[in-house]
Amino acid sequence: MEGWRKRQKNGRMKQRREDWKNGKKDGNNRLPPFHASTLPSEDFQFLTRMLIFIIAMGMLLPSALFEGRLAAETEESTPPNGNSTKTRDEQDRHIKIEIERQKMKSAERLMTIKKIELEKLQAMMKEENNIVTVAEVNTAKEGYETAVSEYEQAKLELQRVELESLQDEWHISVEETSLYESRDGREMFSITLRNNSSPVKLVESSEVVGQDIIISAQIDDIFVTIREQESYGSSGAIITEPYEQRIETLKEDESVTLKFELIKENIRDVVVELKYSGREENKNIHLSQEDPYISVVSARRYKEGDRRRLEVVLRYGALNDETADDETEVIDTTTAADDETEVVDTTTAQEINNIYVSIKDDTAAIIGFPYEHRIPTLKDGEEKTLDFELRRNVDSVTVSLTYLEEENPYKIHLEEDTRHISILSAKKFRVASNTGGQMMVTLQLKNTSTTEAMSINATPEEIAAANEIRSIYVSLLDTVDGTNIVKPYEAKIPVLGYNETVELTFQLQKDVESLQVSLNYPELEMPETRLIYLQKESALDVVNVSSLRFSQEGNLGSSVTYDLTLDRLAETENTFQLRVINLLNRLSFEFQDPETQSRQSQVKFTQEQSKRNLSLIVYLPEELDASYLDSTLEFYVAVLDEAEANELGGVNNRLDDLPAEQIASIQGGVERFELIPKGVPEIEVFVQNAFQTIKIGEEVNMTATLKNIGTRDLVDIRMIVDVNTDWKYTVVPEVISSLIRNEEKEIQLTLSPPSDIGVGEYQAKLNAEVTVDNRKFEARDRSITVQVESKTQMSVTTLLFGALILLMIAIVIVTIRISRR
Numbered sequence: 018m019e020g021w022r023k024r025q026k027n028g029r030m031k032q033r034r035e036d037w038k039n040g041k042k043d044g045n046n047r048l049p050p051f052h053a054s055t056l057p058s059e060d061f062q063f064l065t066r067m068l069i070f071i072i073a074m075g076m077l078l079p080s081a082l083f084e085g086r087l088a089a090e091t092e093e094s095t096p097p098n099g100n101s102t103k104t105r106d107e108q109d110r111h112i113k114i115e116i117e118r119q120k121m122k123s124a125e126r127l128m129t130i131k132k133i134e135l136e137k138l139q140a141m142m143k144e145e146n147n148i149v150t151v152a153e154v155n156t157a158k159e160g161y162e163t164a165v166s167e168y169e170q171a172k173l174e175l176q177r178v179e180l181e182s183l184q185d186e187w188h189i190s191v192e193e194t195s196l197y198e199s200r201d202g203r204e205m206f207s208i209t210l211r212n213n214s215s216p217v218k219l220v221e222s223s224e225v226v227g228q229d230i231i232i233s234a235q236i237d238d239i240f241v242t243i244r245e246q247e248s249y250g251s252s253g254a255i256i257t258e259p260y261e262q263r264i265e266t267l268k269e270d271e272s273v274t275l276k277f278e279l280i281k282e283n284i285r286d287v288v289v290e291l292k293y294s295g296r297e298e299n300k301n302i303h304l305s306q307e308d309p310y311i312s313v314v315s316a317r318r319y320k321e322g323d324r325r326r327l328e329v330v331l332r333y334g335a336l337n338d339e340t341a342d343d344e345t346e347v348i349d350t351t352t353a354a355d356d357e358t359e360v361v362d363t364t365t366a367q368e369i370n371n372i373y374v375s376i377k378d379d380t381a382a383i384i385g386f387p388y389e390h391r392i393p394t395l396k397d398g399e400e401k402t403l404d405f406e407l408r409r410n411v412d413s414v415t416v417s418l419t420y421l422e423e424e425n426p427y428k429i430h431l432e433e434d435t436r437h438i439s440i441l442s443a444k445k446f447r448v449a450s451n452t453g454g455q456m457m458v459t460l461q462l463k464n465t466s467t468t469e470a471m472s473i474n475a476t477p478e479e480i481a482a483a484n485e486i487r488s489i490y491v492s493l494l495d496t497v498d499g500t501n502i503v504k505p506y507e508a509k510i511p512v513l514g515y516n517e518t519v520e521l522t523f524q525l526q527k528d529v530e531s532l533q534v535s536l537n538y539p540e541l542e543m544p545e546t547r548l549i550y551l552q553k554e555s556a557l558d559v560v561n562v563s564s565l566r567f568s569q570e571g572n573l574g575s576s577v578t579y580d581l582t583l584d585r586l587a588e589t590e591n592t593f594q595l596r597v598i599n600l601l602n603r604l605s606f607e608f609q610d611p612e613t614q615s616r617q618s619q620v621k622f623t624q625e626q627s628k629r630n631l632s633l634i635v636y637l638p639e640e641l642d643a644s645y646l647d648s649t650l651e652f653y654v655a656v657l658d659e660a661e662a663n664e665l666g667g668v669n670n671r672l673d674d675l676p677a678e679q680i681a682s683i684q685g686g687v688e689r690f691e692l693i694p695k696g697v698p699e700i701e702v703f704v705q706n707a708f709q710t711i712k713i714g715e716e717v718n719m720t721a722t723l724k725n726i727g728t729r730d731l732v733d734i735r736m737i738v739d740v741n742t743d744w745k746y747t748v749v750p751e752v753i754s755s756l757i758r759n760e761e762k763e764i765q766l767t768l769s770p771p772s773d774i775g776v777g778e779y780q781a782k783l784n785a786e787v788t789v790d791n792r793k794f795e796a797r798d799r800s801i802t803v804q805v806e807s808k809t810q811m812s813v814t815t816l817l818f819g820a821l822i823l824l825m826i827a828i829v830i831v832t833i834r835i836s837r838r
Contacts, residue, residue: 117178121171121225128168131161172225179219187214187236189291189298192272196285196304197397204279206243206257206304208289210264211272212236234269242290243277246301253288256281309369310334311425313416314400318407318431325407327376327385327431329416331392332400333369369395373419376405377426384409436486436540439465441518443534445525445551447561447586456525456561458493458503458551460534464513484515486538493523494533496548502527528584553586553627560585560593560622560656560686568649568691573728574639579690581608581631583656585622592621594662597633598653598672598680601645604692605636608670618670620656633690639728641694643758646729650692657685696729698789700756700796702764709768710804713776717768717803723785723796725756731787732756736764739782739798745769746781770805779803 135157141149193209214234223230241262247253255261257277264273284304291298314330372392376385383389385405392401407414416427441461448455466484489510493503501507503523510519531551537544561584571577585591595608595618608617609632620629633654655672657665661684665672680687703722711717725731734753738746749765756762768781781801787794 113178114175117171117175121168121175124164124168124171128161128164131157131164135161175225176219176230187234187294189213189236189239189267189293191289191300191302193274194302194304196279204282206277206279206287207274208241208243208277208302209272209274210239210241210267210291212267212269214269216269236267236293237265239264239267239291239293241275242292244288244290245281245284246286246288256284256287309421311369311372311395311418311420313418313427313429316414316416316429316431325410327405327407327414329374329376329403329405330400331372331374331395331403331418333395333397368397369420371420374403375417376407377415377417378409378411379413379415381415384411384414436466436484436538437464438486438489438513438536438538439463440534440547440549443549443551445553445586447559456528458523458525458532460491460493460521460523461518462491462510462513462521463518464515466515481515486513486540487511489513489536489538491521492535494535494546495527495529496531496533499533502529502532558585558589558591558658559684560620562654562656562686562688564654564688564690567688568693570693570695571635571637572695572697573637573641574697576634576636577692579633579635579654580611581633581654581688583620583622583629583631583686585627590621590623591658592619593656593658593685594619595631595670596655596657596662596665596667596672597670598655598675598687600635600652600671600673601650602673603638603641604650606671607634608632609634635692637694641696641728643730645694646696647693650694652690652692653680653687654690655683655685655687657683661685695790696758697727698729698731698787698794699727700724700731700734700785700787700794701726702783702785702796702799704783704799704801707800708802708804710806711770712806712808713770713774714772714808716770717766717801719766719768719801721764721766721783721799722761723753723756723764724761725758728758729789730755730757731789734785734787737784737786737795738766739784740768741779741781743771743774744779744781748783768801768803770803774805776805776807779805 135154138149138154138157141147142151142154190211190213191208192211195207197205197207212234214236216234217232219230219232241264242255242260243257244253245251245256256279258280259277262275262277264275267273287302287304289300289302291300310333312332312334314332315328316330317328318325370393372395374390374392375383375388378384384407386408387405390403390405395401411431413428413430416429418425418427439462441463442459443461444459446457446459448457464484464486466486490507491510492501492507494500495502503525505523508521508523510521513519529551531549534547534549535544536547563582563584564579566580569577569579597606600606609615610617611630611632617631620631622629665675665683701724703724704719705722706719709717709719723734723736732755734756736748736751736753738748740746746769747767750762753762764783766783770779779802781803783799783801785796
């Protein structure tokens with residue numbers, strides 16, 4: 018009977034396949050319902066592949082239509098005469114990038130097709146009567162992984178091609194060259210290079226990656242070589258030592274000066290060869306040489322006993338504004354031989370012999386003794402100090418230099434070393450609260466110089482001109498480590514006349530009680546530093562409130578601590594009230610002294626203690642409405658005097674529902690704070706029957722419950738099953754998309770032991786995992802014990818039951834026999 022039923026069933030299935038192939042319809046003129054079990058495996062695989070092909074063509078068709086429309090628009094935008102507005106290089110670059118972009122799009126489409134094919138096969142495999150083999154799924158998976166790899170390589174290739182096409186954007190220019198002779202007679206050549214490049218944005222690569230990719234204008238590993246120009250009789254050989262110099266790094270708009278020795282004589286035309294970033298540039302340069310020039314570095318008048326003397330410092334080489342205060346210019350260069358800092362001379366270096374120096378007054382009469390100094394030789398960059406005795410008391414002299422058969426006069430104004438600047442006051446104050454309560458310092462300076470060498474008949478204008486101080490630089494430094502703690506970091510006073518007063522205002526970057534005032538002007542060999550105590554000044558008796566940790570996050574059921582720094586400028590004794598404004602009513606708080614741990618509702622300042630540190634502790638409840646979670650709660654802390662505190666009112670140091678206009682009008686110190694409540698993620702797995710008994714060949718089917726016991730909603734919770742390596746399992750659902758607070762979901766778990774498993778007890782574990790804010794949270798493991806028994810094994814209960822039946826049968830038989838007798 019059972020065999021007849023199987024034959025009937027197989028006959029019906031065969032008839033259905035034939036009807037499907039022949040396209041027959043049932044009695045209702047409808048095709049029979051499609052199911053994997055009604056088709057042969059070969060037919061079903063064919064239909065599956067056709068379905069995937071149709072879906073893929075549906076995805077490719079919009080892309081093809083879009084590209085066709087884009088090409089048409091491009092064709093329409095081309096000028097009628099066929100001429101492009103792009104240059105040949107730009108068009109070539111565009112074509113290369115477009116080719117790689119199309120390759121990347123093609124790889125992306127192929128990856129999408131492979132992904133769809135893999136997902137379809139995986140879905141079919143999960144069906145009850147699937148006809149998809151594991152080999153087919155693995156083949157599709159390998160094809161998808163290969164497509165993903167090819168797509169990633171296409172993206173990288175697009176970025177590489179775009180980067181290589183922009184190499185022309187980097188450029189190094191030659192700013193200056195100089196030909197001169199060194200002090201030991203060698204012919205030298207210096208060259209100044211500047212990086213004129215600008216940062217470049219990779220447009221296509223930025224679109225692919227999803228963020229702007231900007232290539233810095235910095236150029237690394239620049240190799241510089243100086244060659245002779247190729248012409249008749251010359252081969253373009255390297256003519257300098259070192260033969261090649263390496264610049265390790267040249268940042269945007271940065272310049273560097275390199276020094277070479279010319280090892281071939283009578284060279285005026287050279288080729289500067291630059292190699293960097295895989296490219297090579299050659300620049301033809303004609304070398305020019307400057308005329309000899311002697312500068313007067315300084316002229317200082319001083320007294321020696323009752324005699325007036327003049328010290329003159331001369332230097333071979335011109336001075337400019339940048340190098341007037343420095344004898345030589347120090348430039349960092351990196352050569353192929355070493356990485357040391359070199360001193361580069363940028364003037365001519367020919368020796369000048371027989372230099373004659375004399376000091377004259379306005380009438381060209383010599384007033385210096387000796388009447389004339391002779392300098393036998395003065396080499397490039399060399400300085401010479403000469404000392405004269407002044408025979409007349411004058412405010413200006415003419416330094417006459419005669420060399421190379423030419424006289425060069427320099428008229429010099431003389432100044433005594435009696436310049437002095439007095440600090441009249443230094444006051445610390447705070448600006449209005451609407452600007453952030455920034456601390457400021459006002460410094461008052463006065464020129465109190467005196468000139469001893471002035472004649473008794475000098476006019477006030479002459480005295481003022483002789484005592485004025487120019488180019489004064491003022492900075493304020495920390496008393497501990499000497500760092501600059503104000504903004505601007507340095508203030509310049511162009512001219513400070515005799516008895517003139519100037520006031521400077523700085524913004525304090527660090528609140529201090531005292532600081533160092535650094536004064537620097539040309540008459541000083543070293544900057545002058547003075548330690549001063551800051552006077553406190555305030556128009557209103559206001560306590561400034563500040564906090565380094567004004568914005569924090571806190572979990573429900575915990576507390577958050579804010580540090581408060583209270584600073585008062587007035588030097589009288591007073592008490593102030595503490596208030597918290599517009600804090601959510603569900604949240605409680607307290608002010609606490611961090612040293613004594615005592616609660617505070619008001620704070621007192623004295624002349625000795627003008628700064629206080631407090632802590633504001635905010636307590637979050639166990640439960641809070643979901644609308645407040647992960648949202649920024651804004652509130653304020655105010656320190657008010659008694660009058661303003663009574664006017665605003667409030668209960669238990671709390672003020673609620675104050676509008677922004679009223680908060681801005683508060684005269685006391687106010688600071689804004691932020692609090693972001695965070696829910697606590699916590700999940701729990703419940704298993705009702707953790708002990709399962711099966712026989713060999715059977716599976717374990719059980720139900721578990723996953724519950725969100727935390728204080729925030731969760732998403733993408735993944736179930737984790739830990740079993741022996743030769744066991745198989747399925748868990749449905751494997752990923753729970755969302756689970757709100759206190760919600761439960763059932764989990765179906767199936768454990769399949771291997772067919773050759775032995776009798777015994779086995780362990781498995783069920784767990785759940787969720788990721789919140791880039792942190793993983795797991796539930797507690799739930800252990801499952803599986804007892805595997807033999808198929809023929811009989812339980813004790815069955816044996817006892819059988820023995821009882823046999824005993825009853827025996828009793829019945831004995832009773833019948835006895836009754837017959």
